[in-house]
Amino acid sequence: MASMSMNAAVRSALDVMLGRDDNVVVFGEDVGFFGGVFRCTEGLQAKYGSHRVFDTPIAEGGIIGVAVGMGAYGLRPVPEIQFADYVYPGLDQLISEAARLRYRSAAEFTAPITVRMPCGGGIHGGQTHSQSPEALFTHVCGLKTVMPSTPYEAKGLLIAAIEDDDPVVFLEPKRLYNGPFDGHHDRPVVPWSAHPLGDVPDGYYTIPLGTAAIRRPGSDVTVLAYGTMVYVAETAAAEVGIDAEIIDLRTLLPLDTDTIEQSVRKTGRCVIVHEATRTSGFGAELAATVQELCFYSLEAPIERVTGWDTPYPHAQEWDYFPGPARVGAALRRVVGA
Amino acid sequence: MTATDPLRFHVPAPSARPGEPPDFSYVAVPAAGAVRRPAIDAMATDIRDLADTMIRVLDDEARAIGPWSPPTSPDDLRRGLRAMMKTRAYDDRMQRAQRQGKTSFYMRCTGEEAIAVGHALELGPRDMYFPTYRQQGWLIARDWPLVDMMCQIFSNEKDRLHGRQMPVMYSARAAGFVSISGNLGTQYVQAVGWAMASAIKGDTCIASGVVGEGTTAEADFHYALTFAAAYRAPVILNVVNNQWAISSSQAVAGGESATFAARAIGHGIAALRVDGNDNLAVLAATRWARERALANHGPTLIEWVTYRAGAHSTSDDPSKYRPADEWKSWPLGDPIERLASHLIGTGSLSELQQSELQAEVEAEVMSAAREAESYGTLLDGRVAGFKSIFEDVFKEMPPHLMRQREQAGL
Numbered sequence: 001m002a003s004m005s006m007n008a009a010v011r012s013a014l015d016v017m018l019g020r021d022d023n024v025v026v027f028g029e030d031v032g033f034f035g036g037v038f039r040c041t042e043g044l045q046a047k048y049g050s051h052r053v054f055d056t057p058i059a060e061g062g063i064i065g066v067a068v069g070m071g072a073y074g075l076r077p078v079p080e081i082q083f084a085d086y087v088y089p090g091l092d093q094l095i096s097e098a099a100r101l102r103y104r105s106a107a108e109f110t111a112p113i114t115v116r117m118p119c120g121g122g123i124h125g126g127q128t129h130s131q132s133p134e135a136l137f138t139h140v141c142g143l144k145t146v147m148p149s150t151p152y153e154a155k156g157l158l159i160a161a162i163e164d165d166d167p168v169v170f171l172e173p174k175r176l177y178n179g180p181f182d183g184h185h186d187r188p189v190v191p192w193s194a195h196p197l198g199d200v201p202d203g204y205y206t207i208p209l210g211t212a213a214i215r216r217p218g219s220d221v222t223v224l225a226y227g228t229m230v231y232v233a234e235t236a237a238a239e240v241g242i243d244a245e246i247i248d249l250r251t252l253l254p255l256d257t258d259t260i261e262q263s264v265r266k267t268g269r270c271v272i273v274h275e276a277t278r279t280s281g282f283g284a285e286l287a288a289t290v291q292e293l294c295f296y297s298l299e300a301p302i303e304r305v306t307g308w309d310t311p312y313p314h315a316q317e318w319d320y321f322p323g324p325a326r327v328g329a330a331l332r333r334v335v336g337a
Numbered sequence: 338m339t340a341t342d343p344l345r346f347h348v349p350a351p352s353a354r355p356g357e358p359p360d361f362s363y364v365a366v367p368a369a370g371a372v373r374r375p376a377i378d379a380m381a382t383d384i385r386d387l388a389d390t391m392i393r394v395l396d397d398e399a400r401a402i403g404p405w406s407p408p409t410s411p412d413d414l415r416r417g418l419r420a421m422m423k424t425r426a427y428d429d430r431m432q433r434a435q436r437q438g439k440t441s442f443y444m445r446c447t448g449e450e451a452i453a454v455g456h457a458l459e460l461g462p463r464d465m466y467f468p469t470y471r472q473q474g475w476l477i478a479r480d481w482p483l484v485d486m487m488c489q490i491f492s493n494e495k496d497r498l499h500g501r502q503m504p505v506m507y508s509a510r511a512a513g514f515v516s517i518s519g520n521l522g523t524q525y526v527q528a529v530g531w532a533m534a535s536a537i538k539g540d541t542c543i544a545s546g547v548v549g550e551g552t553t554a555e556a557d558f559h560y561a562l563t564f565a566a567a568y569r570a571p572v573i574l575n576v577v578n579n580q581w582a583i584s585s586s587q588a589v590a591g592g593e594s595a596t597f598a599a600r601a602i603g604h605g606i607a608a609l610r611v612d613g614n615d616n617l618a619v620l621a622a623t624r625w626a627r628e629r630a631l632a633n634h635g636p637t638l639i640e641w642v643t644y645r646a647g648a649h650s651t652s653d654d655p656s657k658y659r660p661a662d663e664w665k666s667w668p669l670g671d672p673i674e675r676l677a678s679h680l681i682g683t684g685s686l687s688e689l690q691q692s693e694l695q696a697e698v699e700a701e702v703m704s705a706a707r708e709a710e711s712y713g714t715l716l717d718g719r720v721a722g723f724k725s726i727f728e729d730v731f732k733e734m735p736p737h738l739m740r741q742r743e744q745a746g747l
C-alpha cells in the first residue's frame with residue numbers, strides 16, 4: 001500500500017501493465033519524455049524505453065487510428081488524448097473503426113485499446129479544457145466507458161480496461177487528480193495523501209468493469225453519480241441532512257443495473273447527478289433505466305442535476321458547475337423535505 | 338543485412354534535452370539576400386527550391402539586402418518596431434498579472450513578434466486573419482485598444498466576450514481577427530473557406546490562416562491544403578515553426594524528414610520558407626503571397642522559422658524538456674533587436690529614441706493595465722456575470738434554456 005494521488009495511481013497502473021505485458025504501449029501528445037501535461041506518464045519512457053512510451057504528433061485522429069492498427073496487430077495500446085475536449089478529431093476512428101472492428105470482421109480483427117483522457121471542469125479551463133463528453137461514447141455500440149473517482153478505482157479500473165479485449169474510453173476527472181473535490185472551490189484542497197481513498201496497492205489488482213460501488217449506504221434516496229460528482233453528492237447530502245445512498249457508477253457502459261435497481265427499490269427515490277450538459281446526457285439514459293426497472297417502487301419523480309446546456313464558460317465556472325447547493329436542493333425536493 | 342533482420346521502431350528526438358548543450362545544427366541558415374524572388378505568377382512547380390531554403394533580408398550587420406528587401410519606408414518600419422516592442426511589454430505585463438492571480442492563464446509570443454506584426458501591417462484592412470493564440474502582435478500592430486484585450490484576459494464586466502472564453506482567446510472582427518477556438522487546426526481550413534467565399538463573390542480580399550508546426554499533424558491542415566489547391570483559393574497558409582509544440586520538438590511533427598514549407602509541394606501550392614525573426618523578410622514574403630492571391634494565382638504556404646523563447650503557457654515549465662538557455666543559441670536571434678539594429682544602422686532611429694520608445698510602450702501598457710484592472714479581475718472577483726452564459730448559444734433562446742435560466746435563479 002502506498003498513498004497515491006489519482007494521477008500517480010494512473011501512472012502506477014500503466015507501470016504495472018507495461019511491466020507485465022510486452023504488448024502494452026503508451027503514447028500521446030507530450031506523454032513521452034515530458035510525462036504528460038498531468039504527469040500521468042512521468043518516468044515511464046525512461047523505465048520502458050521510447051519504443052513502448054512515446055510522443056505523438058498532434059493529431060487525435062492519428063493517435064486513435066494508429067492505436068486501432070496496433071490493436072489489430074496484437075498490441076494493447078493505451079493512447080492518451082491530452083484533454084477530452086480534443087478527442088473530436090479522433091471520433092471517426094473511435095466510432096466507425098475501433099467500436100465496430102470486431103463486429104464487422106466477425107471477431108477476425110479487434111481493437112483492444114484503452115483511450116485515456118482527462119475530463120471535467122474546475123480548473124478554469126473554459127470550453128476547451130472542461131468538457132464531459134461521456135454520453136458521446138456510451139451512445140456508440142461497441143465502446144466501453146469508464147470514469148473512476150478515487151485513486152484506488154483509477155488504478156484497478158485502468159488495469160481492467162487495458163486487459164479488456166474491447167475498446168474502452170477511460171475518462172479521468174482532472175479535478176480529482178490531486179485530491180477529492182466536493183464543489184466547494186473556495187475551500188483548501190485536501191490532498192489524496194490525507195485521504196483514506198488515496199491508499200493504493202503498489203502491485204497488480206483489478207476492479208471489474210461493469211460494477212458500481214455503494215459509496216455511502218442510505219435509505220432516503222438513491223443518488224447515481226460518477227467522477228467528481230460523487231463527492232459533490234456526499235457533501236450535499238450531509239449539508240441538507242438527508243440519508244442518501246450514494247452510488248458511484250464507475251463504469252457507465254456496461255452499466256451495473258443490479259446495484260441501481262436494488263438501491264432504488266429500497267429508497268423509492270432517485271437523483272441523478274452529472275457535470276455534463278443535460279439534454280441527451282447520460283442522466284437521461286439512467287432515468288430511463290430506473291423508470292424501466294423500478295417504476296412501481298418510485299415515490300417521487302426522478303431528478304437530474306447537471307451542467308447547464310451551454311458551452312462551459314471560463315469566468316462563470318462555479319455558476320456552471322452543479323455544486324452542492326444545487327444537488328442539495330434536488331435531494332430536498334425528491335424526499336419532500 | 339537480410340530481409341529477415343528485425344525491424345526497428347524510429348522515434349524522433351530533439352537535438353538537445355535539459356542539461357545538454359543546445360544544438361541547432363539542424364537549422365541551415367543561408368546568407369541574407371541569397372534566395373531569388375520569383376514573379377508573383379510563377380508556377381508552384383517552378384519554385385520548389387524556395388521550400389527548402391530560407392528567405393532572409395537582414396544580414397548579420399542588420400543591413401537589408403537582396404531581392405526580397407522590401408520597399409518599405411522607415412516610418413513603416415518604426416511602426417512595426419513599436420508594435421513588436423509593445424507586444425513584448427504587453428506579454429510581460431499579462432504574464433505578471435497571471436502570477437498575481439488576476440487571470441487564470443496567459444500565453445506569450447516572445448521571439449515570434451515579427452511574424453504577426455509584419456503580417457498585420459502588410460495585409461489589407463478587409464483581409465481576414467485566422468490566428469492562433471500566439472498572434473496577439475496582429476491586434477497590437479493594428480492598434481486595437483490594449484484595454485479591450487486586457488479586459489478579455491481579466492474576464493471582467495467589460496470583456497466583450499462576457500468571460501466565456503479562456504484568456505487570450507480574443508475575437509476582434511473589426512481588426513480582421515477571427516475568434517480563436519482553442520481546438521488546434523480547426524480554423525486553418527476555415528481560412529480557406531473564407532477565401533473561397535471571397536472568390537465566389539468576386540470580392541477583393543484574401544484570408545490568412547495560422548498553425549504552429551506541431552498542428553500541421555492535424556487532419557484540418559491537410560484539408561486546408563487540398564481545398565486551397567483545388568480551388569486556387571486566395572489564402573495565405575502560415576506555419577509558424579517555433580521548434581516546440583509544448584514539450585514536443587518539431588521532429589515529432591515530421592520536421593526531421595522535410596521542411597514544413599515542403600508540405601505544399603505535393604499539392605502544387607507555392608511555398609516560401611522564411612526567417613521569421615526578420616521583420617523585413619516577413620513583410621516581403623507576406624506582400625508576395627498577398628499579391629499572388631489577389632492576382633488569382635492561388636494560395637501560398639509560408640513556413641516562418643522562429644523560436645518559442647518563452648514557456649508554452651503559464652501552465653508550462655520548459656526547463657523539464659529543453660535546455661534552459663536554448664533561446665540564447667537560436668541562430669536567427671531576437672526579432673526586436675534585429676529590426677532595431679537595422680533602423681539604427683540606417684540612421685532611422687537613435688539609441689536614445691529606442692529607449693524612449695521602450696519607455697513609451699511600457700507606460701502605455703501600464704496605464705492600460707491600470708484601467709483594465711479597475712474594471713475587475715479574477716483576484717477581486719469582479720468578473721463577467723452569470724446571466725450572460727445562457728445567451729448566444731442560439732440566436733433565439735429555446736424553451737429548454739429559458740427554463741434552465743429560470744432554474745438558475747436568473
Ligand SMILES: Cc1ncc(C[n+]2csc(CCOP(=O)(O)OP(=O)(O)O)c2C)c(N)n1
Nearest residue numbers: 086471519520521549550551552581582583
Ligand atoms: C485538437 C487539440 N489537441 C491538443 C491541444 C492541446 N495543445 C494546445 S497547444 C498545443 C501545442 C501546439 O503546438 P504548435 O502547433 O507547434 O503551436 P505553438 O504552441 O508552438 O505556437 C497542444 C498540444 C489542443 N489545443 N487542441
